[in-house]
Amino acid sequence: MTEFLKPKVYASKCLGFCACWWNGTTIFSDFIEMIKPFVKFVTHCPEVEIGLGSPRKFIRIVMENGVKRFVQPATDRDLTDIMKEYITTTIESLGVIDGFILRENSPSCSIERVKYYHGRDRASSIADTGPGLFAEAILNEYHNYPIESDGRLRNRKIREEFLTQIFLLSSLRHVMRSQHIKSLIDFHSENKYLIMTYGQKYVNKLGRIVSNAERKQVEEIMLEYWDTLLPAIADGRKRSSTTNVFSKIFGYFSDSLTREEKKYFLHRLEEYRTGRVPLSLVRELLRLWMLRFDDEYIRRQSIFEPYPQELEELADFGEYKKEQTKRD
Ligand code: SF4
Incomplete structure (x- = not known):
């Protein structure tokens, strides 16, 4: 049998590492549980680490003049700048990573299909969807690396x-x-x-x-x-x-x-x-x-x-x- 080194894998922290999903729960991922003994995980929760706490009111991405804003409608807070600063610092500190597992359905971590909205409150979503703010930065910085969502990893x-x-x-x-x-x-x-x-x-x-x-x-x-x-x-x-x-x-x-x-x-x-x-x-x-x-x-x-x-x-x-x- 071959001896394998443990790859370094980044995972969204709510995927079984912490009860930091927006409603204060943790998300079970069978894949993550399976690979835990075989990889070295690095985990973060961008929303908690910018001070939003858990549970918290939901966040949405709003398009304003063609620019993505990261807002919390319930408190009317615009968290774009603090999130961008967090992303820069976190990516600088990550160093070498062999792959990423990011949580789906999140305006921060999803690699695809996040709804972008016209306005901060009760506004309809626009036709375009895309990655969350943190995931977008990871996709750019770690272009061509294995980057998957917990949802896609249900496929064998x-x-x-x-x-x-x-x-x-x-x-x-x-x-x-x-x-x-x-x-x-x-x-x-x-x-x-x-x-x-x-x-x-x-x-x-x-x-x-x-x-x-x-x-x-x-x-x-x-x-x-x-x-x-x-x-x-x-x-x-x-x-x-x-x-x-x-x-x-x-x-x-x-x-x-x-x-x-x-x-x-x-x-x-x-x-x-x-x-x-x-x-x-x-x-x-x-x-x-x-x-x-x-x-x-x-x-x-x-x-x-x-x-x-x-x-x-x-x-x-x-x-x-x-x-x-x-x-x-
Ligand atoms: S998806 Fe990302 S921001 Fe949301 S709870 Fe999980 S780790 Fe935190």
């Missing part, structure tokens, strides 16, 4: 992608701290097939950086690698690229398989390609053969275990609770 595919990205970035950060070019070469080699699922062109591009034909300084190469990998993975894995990768890996074993085994795998691969079965099903078949045939190069590929296996097995929260009960 989005969970898998988020986990894959935060563990990949955390592992690269570790390599960058080492400042050893050998570590970067190993990282590239071990993640080759995983990165290929985002597109073959990225593997080629990153490979050229690692080969360092221009004899650049290690620090410069590491930064270039990071700046290339981040946007490469931002749009998520492509089903067509992933199908090709599985097919290539299958090529390592196919000579040793029976006709029936080959037929079964190709049938499952086609089902994955057309969206009828999840990625994990095909990957598990390949993992079994990886273990059986013990090919050193293939065994080291992170595509077989992009994040801790416990998280894969516990992708469904019902299973997680059962596991926890068994352990207690």
